[in-house]
Amino acid sequence: SQELEQSPQSLIVQEGKNLTINCTSSKTLYGLYWYKQKYGEGLIFLMMLQKGGEEKSHEKITAKLDEKKQQSSLHITASQPSHAGIYLCGADIGGGADGLTFGKGTHLIIQP
Amino acid sequence: ETGVTQSPTHLIKTRGQQVTLRCSSQSGHNTVSWYQQALGQGPQFIFQYYREEENGRGNFPPRFSGLQFPNYSSELNVNALELDDSALYLCASSLGPYSDYGYTFGSGTRLTVV
Numbered sequence: 209s210q211e212l213e214q215s216p217q218s219l220i221v222q223e224g225k226n227l228t229i230n231c232t233s234s235k236t237l238y239g240l241y242w243y244k245q246k247y248g249e250g251l252i253f254l255m256m257l258q259k260g261g262e263e264k265s266h267e268k269i270t271a272k273l274d275e276k277k278q279q280s281s282l283h284i285t286a287s288q289p290s291h292a293g294i295y296l297c298g299a300d301i302g303g304g305a306d307g308l309t310f311g312k313g314t315h316l317i318i319q320p
Numbered sequence: 321e322t323g324v325t326q327s328p329t330h331l332i333k334t335r336g337q338q339v340t341l342r343c344s345s346q347s348g349h350n351t352v353s354w355y356q357q358a359l360g361q362g363p364q365f366i367f368q369y370y371r372e373e374e375n376g377r378g379n380f381p382p383r384f385s386g387l388q389f390p391n392y393s394s395e396l397n398v399n400a401l402e403l404d405d406s407a408l409y410l411c412a413s414s415l416g417p418y419s420d421y422g423y424t425f426g427s428g429t430r431l432t433v434v
Contacts (some may be wrong), residue, residue, distance in 0.1 A: 212362075225404050227377070236423070238419060239419040239420055241419075241422075241423070243425070248408060248430060249427055250324075250326075250410060250425045250426050250427035250428050251363070251412075251425040252425075253422070253423070253424065255423070256422055258420060278375065285339055297363055298363075300418075300419035303392075304376065304418070305368055305370065305375045305376035305378060305417045305418060306365065306376045306378070307355070307365030307367075307376060307378065308363075308419065308423065310355075310362030310363050311364070312362050313361075313362055316388050
C-alpha cells in the first residue's frame with residue numbers, strides 16, 4: 209500500500225465553492241509539503257508544515273497538520289479557475305536525507 | 321535570483337541507449353535531489369547530492385547515477401534505458417540536506433524511451 213495516501217483522487221468543483229484535499233501517512237511525519245503541478249510541468253511550492261497543529265494560509269489556501277493522526281488537509285476557499293491543477297502532498301517520513309515521499313496527487317477541475 | 325533550471329526540456333531515446341539530464345540549482349543551494357514521475361503518479365525519489373557526495377538514495381537500480389559539481393549543478397545519468405524509464409524527471413535544490421530546508425523544483429525533463 210501507498211505510504212502517503214491522498215483523497216480524493218480527482219475533484220470537480222463549481223467556481224466559488226470551497227474544497228478540501230486530504231493526505232494521510234502510514235508513517236511518522238517529519239515534515240509535510242504541499243505542491244501544485246500543471247500537467248507535465250514542475251512543482252510549485254505552496255506550503256510546508258513541520259509541527260503538529262500547525263496551520264498556514266496563503267491567499268485562499270489553508271493547510272493544517274494533525275501530527276497525531278499523521279494527516280494533513282489543504283482547504284481552498286471560494287475556488288477560482290486559477291486553482292485548477294494537480295495537488296501533491298510530499299512528506300519526509302524517514303527523518304534523514306531520503307528526500308520526500310509523495311502521494312499520487314489530486315486532480316482538481318474548476319467548473320465555471 | 322534564478323530558480324532551478326533543467327535541460328533539455330524534452331528528449332527521445334531508444335531502448336538500450338544512455339542519457340544525461342542536467343540541473344542548475346537555485347543560487348545559494350548546496351543540495352540537489354532528483355525525482356522520477358511516471359504518468360499519473362507522484363514523484364519518486366531517486367537520489368540526493370550534498371556538497372558533491374551522494375547522501376541519500378531511493379529504490380532505483382545502479383544504472384541510475386549522478387554527479388554534483390563544485391558549483392552545485394548536477395547531472396542524472398541513466399544507462400541501458402528501458403521503456404519504463406519514460407517519465408518526467410524533476411530536479412529539486414535546497415539550502416541543506418534535510419527536509420526542513422525546503423525544496424525548490426525545476427520544470428522537469430520529459431524523457432520518452434522508444
